[in-house]
Amino acid sequence: MVPLEHVIGLSAILFAIGILGVVVRRNLIVILMSIELMLNATNLAFVGFNRMWPVFGGEPSLDGQVFVLMVITVAAAEVAVGLGIVIALFRNRDSVDVEEASLLKW
Amino acid sequence: MLRWIPLLPLAAAAYHGVMLAFVRRPTPRWATIAISCGSVALSFVLACVGFWKLRGLAPESRVLVDEIYTWISAGVGDQAFSSDLAFALDPISAVMALVVTGVGALIHIYSVGYMDDDDREDKGFQRFFCYLNLFTFSMLVLVLADNLVLMFVGWEGVGLCSYLLIGFWYSDRFNAYCGSKAFIVNRIGDFAFLVGIFLVFRALADLGAPSVGFADIEKHAAQMAAMTLPVPAWMPFGPDWSLVNTAALCLFVGACGKSAQLPLYVWLPDAMAGPTPVSALIHAATMVTAGVYMVCRLSFLFAVAPEASAVVAWVGGVTAIFAATIAIAQTDIKKVLAYSTVSQLGYMFLAAGCGGYTAALFHLGTHAFFKALLFLGAGAVILAMHHEQDIEKMGGLHRRIWRTHLVFLAGVLAIAGFPGFSGFFSKDEILLAAYTSHVPGHQWLYAIGVATAGLTAFYMFRLYFRTFWGKSRAPKALRDHMRDPVAWVIDPLWVLAFFSIFAGIVGLPQAYGDWFRGWGVEESNSLAKFLAPALAPGEPHALAHSTEYWMALGTVLLAALGAALAWLLYVRRPELPGRIARAVAAVYRLVLNKYYVDEVYDAAVVRPLVRFSDRVLFRGIDAGLIDGAAVNGTARTVRGIAANGLKYAHSGLTQGYIFFMLAGAVALVGYLVR
Numbered sequence: 001m002v003p004l005e006h007v008i009g010l011s012a013i014l015f016a017i018g019i020l021g022v023v024v025r026r027n028l029i030v031i032l033m034s035i036e037l038m039l040n041a042t043n044l045a046f047v048g049f050n051r052m053w054p055v056f057g058g059e060p061s062l063d064g065q066v067f068v069l070m071v072i073t074v075a076a077a078e079v080a081v082g083l084g085i086v087i088a089l090f091r092n093r094d095s096v097d098v099e100e101a102s103l104l105k106w
Numbered sequence: 107m108l109r110w111i112p113l114l115p116l117a118a119a120a121y122h123g124v125m126l127a128f129v130r131r132p133t134p135r136w137a138t139i140a141i142s143c144g145s146v147a148l149s150f151v152l153a154c155v156g157f158w159k160l161r162g163l164a165p166e167s168r169v170l171v172d173e174i175y176t177w178i179s180a181g182v183g184d185q186a187f188s189s190d191l192a193f194a195l196d197p198i199s200a201v202m203a204l205v206v207t208g209v210g211a212l213i214h215i216y217s218v219g220y221m222d223d224d225d226r227e228d229k230g231f232q233r234f235f236c237y238l239n240l241f242t243f244s245m246l247v248l249v250l251a252d253n254l255v256l257m258f259v260g261w262e263g264v265g266l267c268s269y270l271l272i273g274f275w276y277s278d279r280f281n282a283y284c285g286s287k288a289f290i291v292n293r294i295g296d297f298a299f300l301v302g303i304f305l306v307f308r309a310l311a312d313l314g315a316p317s318v319g320f321a322d323i324e325k326h327a328a329q330m331a332a333m334t335l336p337v338p339a340w341m342p343f344g345p346d347w348s349l350v351n352t353a354a355l356c357l358f359v360g361a362c363g364k365s366a367q368l369p370l371y372v373w374l375p376d377a378m379a380g381p382t383p384v385s386a387l388i389h390a391a392t393m394v395t396a397g398v399y400m401v402c403r404l405s406f407l408f409a410v411a412p413e414a415s416a417v418v419a420w421v422g423g424v425t426a427i428f429a430a431t432i433a434i435a436q437t438d439i440k441k442v443l444a445y446s447t448v449s450q451l452g453y454m455f456l457a458a459g460c461g462g463y464t465a466a467l468f469h470l471g472t473h474a475f476f477k478a479l480l481f482l483g484a485g486a487v488i489l490a491m492h493h494e495q496d497i498e499k500m501g502g503l504h505r506r507i508w509r510t511h512l513v514f515l516a517g518v519l520a521i522a523g524f525p526g527f528s529g530f531f532s533k534d535e536i537l538l539a540a541y542t543s544h545v546p547g548h549q550w551l552y553a554i555g556v557a558t559a560g561l562t563a564f565y566m567f568r569l570y571f572r573t574f575w576g577k578s579r580a581p582k583a584l585r586d587h588m589r590d591p592v593a594w595v596i597d598p599l600w601v602l603a604f605f606s607i608f609a610g611i612v613g614l615p616q617a618y619g620d621w622f623r624g625w626g627v628e629e630s631n632s633l634a635k636f637l638a639p640a641l642a643p644g645e646p647h648a649l650a651h652s653t654e655y656w657m658a659l660g661t662v663l664l665a666a667l668g669a670a671l672a673w674l675l676y677v678r679r680p681e682l683p684g685r686i687a688r689a690v691a692a693v694y695r696l697v698l699n700k701y702y703v704d705e706v707y708d709a710a711v712v713r714p715l716v717r718f719s720d721r722v723l724f725r726g727i728d729a730g731l732i733d734g735a736a737v738n739g740t741a742r743t744v745r746g747i748a749a750n751g752l753k754y755a756h757s758g759l760t761q762g763y764i765f766f767m768l769a770g771a772v773a774l775v776g777y778l779v780r
Contacts, residue, residue, distance in 0.1 A: 019768065023761055024761075098759070098760045102757065102758035102759050102760075103758060105756050105757055105759075106753040106754060106756050
C-alpha cells in the first residue's frame with residue numbers, strides 16, 4: 001500500500017506547480033490549467049486521507065471521496081465559466097495575456 | 107387623599123397637552139374652562155379638607171403623610187439612602203397649599219375673561235390653561251413635598267412653567283427673550299440650591315441618617331450645627347467652614363434666584379412680559395414666594411445657622427428698600443408692581459432671617475392676596491385701556507371703571523399698611539421681628555423696614571393716583587368706550603379684595619386681639635399658634651403692648667406721609683414731579699434706569715459670556731476642535747493616506763492580487779501551525 005506521506009507529497013508538489021503556474025504565467029489559458037492542477041492536488045489529498053482513515057466516529061466513512069466528486073463538479077463548472085471569460089477577453093483584445101487586462105485600477 | 111391635590115391639576119394639564127398635540131379639532135371652550143378651573147377648585151376643596159383634618163389633630167402630631175412609592179433607593183445597610191415620592195401636609199404646607207389653590211383657582215377664573223381674545227389658530231387659549239395647570243401642579247409638588255429632592259422637582263417645574271408663560275406670546279421676540287432670561291437667572295440659583303441639598307445630604311449621611319427628608323433635617327439639626335466642612339486653607343474663613351451655614355447659604359442663593367432677591371432679582375421685572383394673570387399667579391402670589399417658603403420649611407436648619415440667617419435678613423432688607431426706590435420712578439403699571447413684589451419678598455426674607463418665620467409666612471399669605479389683587483386689578487385696567495400699560499397715558503379712570511377702582515384701592519390700602527387691613531398686621535409682625543431679633547445691626551434692619559413702608563405707601567399711591575385720579579391723558583376715542591371688564595374678570599377681584607382687607611384677622615397680634623374680642627375673634631395670633639409646631643421656635647419678644655402701639659403708629663404715620671406726598675405731587679400739583687425730576691436730573695435718571703443694574707450685568711457677565719461662548723466654545727472648541735479636528739480631520743487623514751499611497755496597491759494586475767492573496771494565506775497558515 002502506498003504510504004500516506006507519498007500521497008501528500010505528490011499532492012503538495014502538484015499544488016506548488018499549480019501556484020507557480022498561476023503566479024508566473026501570463027497566458028490566461030495556462031493559468032486556468034494551473035488552477036485545475038491545484039484542484040486535482042487537493043482531490044488527491046482528499047482521497048489519500050480517506051484511505052488512511054476509512055472509519056470516522058465508529059462508522060465507515062466515504063466523506064473524502066464524496067468531496068472529490070463535488071470538487072470535480074465544481075471544477076467543470078469553473079472551467080466552463082473561465083473559458084467563457086477567456087473567449088470574451090480574446091474577442092475584445094485579441095490576446096489572452098493577463099497583463100493586457102489591467103485597466104481596473106486606481 | 108393628599109396625592110390628589112397636585113394630581114388633579116396634572117391630570118388637567120395632561121388632558122390639555124394631549125388635545126393640543128394629537129387632536130386637530132379645537133377643544134370646546136367650555137370643556138377647557140371646566141377642566142382647568144374645575145381641577146384647581148377641586149384641589150382647593152381637598153386642601154381645605156386636609157386643613158380641617160389637620161386642625162382636628164393634637165398640635166404636636168399635626169402632619170399627614172401620603173407615601174406613594176419609594177422613588178430613589180441606593181446603598182445598603184446603615185448607609186442606605188432612600189427617598190420617597192411622598193407628600194406631607196403639615197401646618198406650613200397646609201397654609202401654602204390653601205393659598206396656592208385658593209388664589210390659583212381665582213386666577214384661573216380670571217384668566218377665562220382675560221385670555222378671551224387669545225383663541226388664535228395655535229389654540230392659545232387651551233395652551234395657556236395647559237401651562238397654568240402644569241404650574242399649579244408643580245407648585246403643589248414643591249409645597250407638599252416631604253423631602254428636598256421632591257421639592258426640587260417642583261422647584262424646577264415652576265421654573266419651567268414660568269419660562270413657558272412669560273414667553274407665552276412667543277411671536278414677539280422680546281417676550282421669548284424675557285422668558286429665557288428668567289430661566290437662566292433662575293438656573294444660577296438652582297445650581298446653588300442643588301449644592302445645598304448635597305451638603306445637607308452629606309451632613310445627614312455622616313450622622314448616620316442618609317436622607318433629605320424634612321423630618322430628618324429637623325431631628326438632626328442640632329447635631330448638624332457642630333459639623334464642619336473642610337476646605338482648602340487659602341479660602342476665606344478656611345480651613346473649616348461651618349457646614350450648616352454653608353448649606354443654608356447655598357439654599358438661600360437658590361431662594362434668591364426663585365424669589366428675586368439681590369443680586370438675582372433682574373428677571374422678575376422682565377417677567378412682566380407674560381400675560382397679566384401669569385404675573386399675578388406666578389410672579390407675585392405663589393412661585394416667587396417659594397424661596398421664602400423653603401427658608402421657613404428649613405427653619406430648623408436656618409435657626410442653627412446664625413451667620414447665614416443674618417445674611418438672609420440683610421439681603422432681604424437691602425432688597426426691600428432697593429426695589430422700593432426703583433418702583434418710584436417706573437411708569438409701566440406692571441413694572442411698578444413687579445418692583446413692589448421684589449421689595450415685599452425682601453420684607454419676607456428680612457423676617458425669616460430675623461427668626462420671625464411666622465411673620466414671614468403671614469406676610470406671604472396676605473401679600474399673595476393683595477398683590478394678586480393689585481396685579482389682576484392692573485390687568486383689568488389694561489383690558490379697559492386696550493392693552494396700554496403706561497400710567498402716563500391713564501389718569502381719571504376712577505369714574506369710568508369704578509368697580510376696578512374700588513378693588514384696586516383695597517389692594518393699595520392693604521399693601522400700604524392702612525390700619526386694619528391685612529398688610530398692616532403682617533408688616534407690623536415683620537418689623538417687630540426685626541426689632542427684637544439678635545441679628546447684627548437689627549436696629550438698622552428695623553429702620554430700613556420702616557423706611558420701606560413709607561416708600562411703599564408713596565409709590566403705591568403714586569400708581570393709584572396716576573391711574574385713577576387727575577385729568578385723563580388717554581386718547582379721546584378710548585376714553586369714551588372705557589368700561590369695567592366682564593364678570594369673569596371682575597368677580598374674582600371682589601373675593602381677593604375681601605381677603606386683602608380681612609385676612610389679617612388670622613394673625614391678629616396679641617396687642618390688637620383684645621380689641622376685637624367678641625367680634626368673632628376668639629384668640630389672637632391663631633396663625634402663629636397653628637404654625638408653631640412646624641417651625642423652629644423664634645425669639646420670644648416680650649414687648650409691652652404700648653411699645654407695639656407706638657411702633658405701629660410711627661410706621662402708619664410714615665406711610666400716611668408717603669401717601670399724602672403722593673397726593674400732593676400727583677393730584678394737587680401735577681406739575682411738581684417734572685420739576686423735581688429736572689432739579690435732581692442725575693438721580694432721577696439713575697432711578698428711572700433701575701440703577702443701570704441690567705446694563706452692568708450685561709457688560710460684566712452676559713456679554714463676556716456670550717463672547718467667550720462664541721469665540722472659544724463655539725468657534726474654538728465646537729467648530730475647531732470637534733468638527734474640524736475630530737470629525738473632518740479623521741476623514742481628511744484617511745483620504746490623504748489612501749490617495750497618496752494606499753491606492754497604488756490596486757494595480758489592476760491579476761497576478762499581483764493573487765500574490766498578495768497567497769502571501770496572506772501563507773502568513774495565516776504559518777500563524778496557525780506555528
